[in-house]
Amino acid sequence: MNQEIIKDVREKFRLRFKEEPTLFRSPGRVNIIGEHTDYNNGFVLPAAIDKAVYIGVSKRQDETIMLYSEEFKEDHTCTLDTVERTDKGWPNYILGVVDQLLKRGYKIGGFNLNIEGDVPIGSGLSSSAAVECATAFALNDIFQLGIDKMELAFIGQKAEHEFARVMCGIMDQFASVFGKKDHVIRLDCQSMEYEYEPLELKGYKLLLLNTNVKHSLASTEYNTRRKQCEEGVKLVQVHHPEVKSLRDVTIDMLQQYVGDSNPVVFKRCKYVVEEKERLLSACEDLKKGDLKALGEKMFRTHEGLSKEYEVSCKELDFLVDAVRQNPDVLGARMMGGGFGGCTINIVKEDAIQGLIGRLSTSYKNAMELDLTSYIVETDDGSSKVV
Numbered sequence: 001m002n003q004e005i006i007k008d009v010r011e012k013f014r015l016r017f018k019e020e021p022t023l024f025r026s027p028g029r030v031n032i033i034g035e036h037t038d039y040n041n042g043f044v045l046p047a048a049i050d051k052a053v054y055i056g057v058s059k060r061q062d063e064t065i066m067l068y069s070e071e072f073k074e075d076h077t078c079t080l081d082t083v084e085r086t087d088k089g090w091p092n093y094i095l096g097v098v099d100q101l102l103k104r105g106y107k108i109g110g111f112n113l114n115i116e117g118d119v120p121i122g123s124g125l126s127s128s129a130a131v132e133c134a135t136a137f138a139l140n141d142i143f144q145l146g147i148d149k150m151e152l153a154f155i156g157q158k159a160e161h162e163f164a165r166v167m168c169g170i171m172d173q174f175a176s177v178f179g180k181k182d183h184v185i186r187l188d189c190q191s192m193e194y195e196y197e198p199l200e201l202k203g204y205k206l207l208l209l210n211t212n213v214k215h216s217l218a219s220t221e222y223n224t225r226r227k228q229c230e231e232g233v234k235l236v237q238v239h240h241p242e243v244k245s246l247r248d249v250t251i252d253m254l255q256q257y258v259g260d261s262n263p264v265v266f267k268r269c270k271y272v273v274e275e276k277e278r279l280l281s282a283c284e285d286l287k288k289g290d291l292k293a294l295g296e297k298m299f300r301t302h303e304g305l306s307k308e309y310e311v312s313c314k315e316l317d318f319l320v321d322a323v324r325q326n327p328d329v330l331g332a333r334m335m336g337g338g339f340g341g342c343t344i345n346i347v348k349e350d351a352i353q354g355l356i357g358r359l360s361t362s363y364k365n366a367m368e369l370d371l372t373s374y375i376v377e378t379d380d381g382s383s384k385v386v
């Protein structure tokens with residue numbers, strides 16, 4: 001937990017709202033492998049990380065909602081009956097959750113809330129899901145709504161659909177709520193069954209390299225990819241009505257029924273179908289402690305995301321290419337929705353600082369951008385800060 005941020009949120013809350021807050025924390029996430037598989041009913045392998053969103057919150061006696069972002073130095077006020085999307089951006093992730101609670105018939109009153117965190121925004125580490133989950137967790141607690149953790153994650157996802165207008169899958173909110181220190185979660189996004197797998201990196205660490213770009217087409221292209229996957233499923237369903245999603249589709253089916261006449265839909269679906277298999281075999285690698293085999297699959301995932309799913313960008317490709325032949329880096333790939341954000345790398349611990357130094361220079365020379373890096377540890381999911 002970031003004690004400095006906790007202190008800051010508490011003190012600023014007291015100054016602003018003249019009362020004592022209750023504090024909650026929800027983490028960002030990494031995903032080892034299994035990208036763009038969640039909304040295709042596939043598997044994912046995320047973990048919550050030691051970077052989180054912290055909120056202070058207190059109940060009010062009226063129906064007013066007063067929000068303050070310590071990061072954006074901006075407030076937003078509305079009432080329970082005027083909860084709607086705003087152009088400001090950040091309040092949407094909070095208000096989207098309030099909207100969901102109201103639509104589901106939960107009884108809440110007005111509240112004060114301030115927010116701060118150390119999940120870098122727009123970096124593919126799910127700062128938005130962390131805000132949604134922290135809000136859902138907090139309101140569930142202070143208004144004693146009795147909502148279980150699974151529904152809290154779904155409330156966060158629906159808030160993202162309706163207020164951020166990104167038709168995301170469930171991975172990010174699930175990881176933020178269900179994370180467990182020293183573990184990754186193998187989540188079946190169809191049945192929502194999950195297993196914790198110990199993450200033993202044996203002298204290696206997870207290093208995130210932030211391109212510091214977020215290309216503006218990210219959310220529209222995300223929704224387009226989702227539609228292209230659905231198109232592929234429809235074409236297969238004509239011949240195989242039992243097929244419900246890409247989860248049930250094979251490469252053979254894609255070749256027969258999508259193939260040449262729909263080359264774009266074909267390559268999108270092909271990536272997803274291959275990624276589904278790759279993840280299952282990566283889980284076996286992890287169980288056996290074969291990090292080398294796992295790392296090779298991460299590189300292959302990046303190839304697919306870059307060439308077939310086409311959600312990478314030149315900055316991400318540069319960072320993956322730069323480590324591909326490096327024996328100290330077992331695996332690397334872009335992570336999350338794409339079009340910017342971070343790459344995830346499995347790197348030998350004592351080689352990390354040298355690597356960051358060299359890459360910072362070459363990245364700056366090639367892209368005229370600064371590189372930011374984070375060595376992350378896995379962490380527990382959403383919690384009350386006591």
Ligand code: GAF
Pocket residue numbers: 034035036037038039126168169170171172336337338
């Ligand atoms: C984003 C989405 F929010 C997730 O649901 C997931 O689809 C991911 O992109 C890609 O794997 O983070």
